[in-house]
Amino acid sequence: MALHIRKWVSLFLMLFLLVSIAQPAIAANSGITIRTEAGFDGKIKSGYGFPVKVTVENKGADFKGDLLINFYPTYSSSGSKVLHIDIPKGGKKEYIVSIPGISNEGMYSSPNVQEIFLYKGDWQDGKETSFTGSKKLSLKYVDPSWKILGLLSEEPDRLKELKSLPGAANTNSLIIEPDFIPEDKIGLDNLDVLAIDGYPLSGLNELQQQAILGWAKDGGVLIVGGAADAQQAYGELFTELPMIPTTETAANLTKLKSAVKPGASFANVPVFHGEVSDGATVVEKSGDVPVLVKKDYGSGEIWQTAFSLGDNPVASWKGYGEWLTTSILSQSSLSTFNSNQGYMNPFEQYYMDFAQTNEYFPSVNFSVGQITLMLIIYVLLAAPVLYLLLKRFDKREHAWWIVPAFALLISAVIFGIGAKDRISKPQMNQLSVLKAEGGILQGVEAVSLLSNTSGDYEMVFPSGEFNAIPGSPSMQSSAPQRYAVFEEGRKEDKYTFPNVEYWSTRTVYGPVIKEAEGDFAINLRYDGKNLKGTIVNNFPYDFENMYVWSGSKRVDLGQLKKGGTLEVDKEIANGYLSGPLTPANGGYYNPQPNLDIDKMKKEKLEYGAIEYLYNQGPNKNLPIIYGITKQPVLKVEIPGKSKTTNSLSLIYQAADIESELNGPFTLKEEALTKNLIPVEGEIFDKMPEGREMMVANGTYDYSLVLPKQFIGKKITISEISVTWYSNETKWSILDQSSKKYTELNDLTTKLTDNPSRFISDKGEIILRLEKSGQQQDPMVRMPSVTVKGEAGK
Secondary structure, eight states, X not given: OHHHHHHHXXXXXXXXXXXXXXXXXXXXXXXXXXXXXXXXXXXXXXXXXXXXXXXEEEOSSOEEEEEEEEEEEETTEEEEEEEEXXXXXXXXXXXXXXXXXXXXXXXXGSTTOOOEEEEEBOGGGTOEEOOEEOSSOOOOEEOTTSEEEEEEOSSGGGGGGGSSOTTOTTEEEEEOOGGGOOSSGGGGTTOSEEEEOSOOGGGSOHHHHHXXXXXXXXXXXXXXXXXXXXXXXXXXXXXXXXXXXXXXXXXXXXXXXXXXXXXXXXXXXXXXXXXXXXXXXXXXXXXXXXXXXXXXXXXXXEEEESSOSSSTTGGGOTTHHHHHIIIIITTOSXXXXXXXOBOOOHHHHHIIIXXXXXXXXXXXXXXXXXXXXXXXXXXXXXXXXXXXXXXXXXXXXXHHHXXXXXXXXXXXXXXXXXXXXXXXXXXXXXXXXXXXXXTEEEEEEEEEEEOSSSEEEEEEEETTTBOOEEBOTXXXXXXXXXXXXXXXXXSEEEEEEEEEOTTOEEEEEEEEEEEOSOOEEEEEEEOXXXXXXEEEEOSSSOEEEEEEEEBTEEEXXXXXXXXXXXXXXXXXXXXXXXXXXXXXXXXXXXXXXXXXXXXXXXXXXXXXXXXXXXXXXXXXXXXXXXXXXXXXXXXXXXXXXXXXXXXXXXXXXXXXXXXOOOEEEEEOGGGSEEEEEEEESOEXXXXXXXXXXXXXXXXXXXXXXXXXXXXXXXXXXXXEEEEOOOSSEEEEEEETTTTEEEEOOSXXXXXXXXXXXXXXXXXXXXXXXXXXXXXXXXXXXXXXXXXXXXXXX
């Protein structure tokens, strides 16, 4: 009986030990209480970065350690963000940490999964400790297709008229609490527009101010109002303003445009104005006083009003929201408010169409013929040759070990030939597509690691240049803190991948932005048939090939070394140059292991250049000059390990090429820049090439812009032809002179009576779509438009 009991006790102890070994050690309660608040105004947008306020209270002994917060920007990506905390006994501290993004399709959709972990000391030591309070973030999601306007003011009620914006389709206004402003731009990623009034930016620390400027440079729209003490009000933004306010005066603002007209009190409003900066544009004036000014800032914009955004009479004006929408938001050259092309988490697209390709590493592939030849040689050597040798030396009794030893040797040789690159050192692939504009390089990068041994691996890159997330369908999504851990530093950011297996891949990918170290100095002229001139490479990279891309034509210009000059003399017999069109197969080209990897990656880069960058930015319908380089643009290191790096980058620059126009021309729709803008309604999705849209019932403006070389030139328009397709829709065209719409009654309409009146000074044609009928059929095919005319008349 005693023996039987001892057996059960032994079994119980063994099970207890196994469970203890399988689970990480968790220390007793640390006395730490953690509370979290996520997002501006408590809201986030799925897949985009946001700030989290973490309040840590210590009722136990002095505590120093790491807090890990799991994140899931997409359903196939996950990791953890590290927050280093140091709390004395009885202390209480608040931290602001930026999370790269959380998708409502990820693990956060499960309410019972713990997502916040506390470690005493360094998280890599694995000394997890318990705590009370928040075990996961409480999240409220904003519709990801909506645009977010952030309002920052010491007195938010001053901007109450901007909390609801009539005419701004699908826009959500959020109050920004100053103590929620992060110290890195990732935390501002949720915002599309930020309006600042009555808040002294100089009161923020330097990192917070730089985060706001970095967010704007990445593509945000920043709006600031007039203030008396400009240096104090604008802080580090002061030197970046479109207009430096040095003079205070009064201006007549009764001509501000809105359905609710400004009253008599607008006749004498205090304004602060001064010299307009180089490159800035005066949008509205009152007499000689600029009252609304804008400038491009990197890939974003800064808008500045001479009047305060939050002072009366403007602040209480019932037409204020509509004025802001029509005069600023809808006039922004960015795609942020000019279009709503349906929502897709950008990181999902980056992985499927881009980063996944980067995980293909060079390898030795034996053909069927080579394998067959090796087998034949092996059979010949292993059987007859070895037999004859052994017989000659009368050693046939040793065949039992010589034959298998020979087989092992041959296998080892074949294995060594195929795996030599993967055994010696880890490999790293870098793939990036970047546009050069406004003194910066901006685009998308993917970095993939192929391990040569098991263990921990780190990726280190310059702080603030790479908004990367880890991702792969094979990741351990159930335990992100054991797959990838992200740590931010003042000079470097770091991803740590614990316990990487032999010959396994780890990938990080996402937006990249850095100061440009040069540009392409483009001096080209086009006579309607031949492109001639020079391109000087001021970048510190050698380009394997340079190209010019207009419409569907990509012309190889040859190699260009750093500091070199490329003489161009190429025929492009189009008669005109226009913006590049998306490659037909770029987004749907699935790589195969037996294909040329560099060719496959180049196709992905060309697709990404148009879909991720050109079509998403201020599209001026200009051709581009681009080059392919094998030198890394973003510096990425694997500390403590010697690595082999394979890099491929595409850098492009829009080219405003001097062109001659002579004789008749026909512009088909592929030469026109197209954009669908909601007036009332919502765009669900955009089909490839933009020919078909899925939209709700409502009203939309379909904008088509002529190539830039036609704008401002002496041309005569003889005909505008519009062919549209009936599907519970009504189309009309805007007369730019009368600002009235003319309905298109026929499925094909040829406008020949003074057709120039339908084209604005900026070369824009606007067709209005009114969709009604069956909501179950949201698909609408966009009209075909052809413009005919003659240049030089």
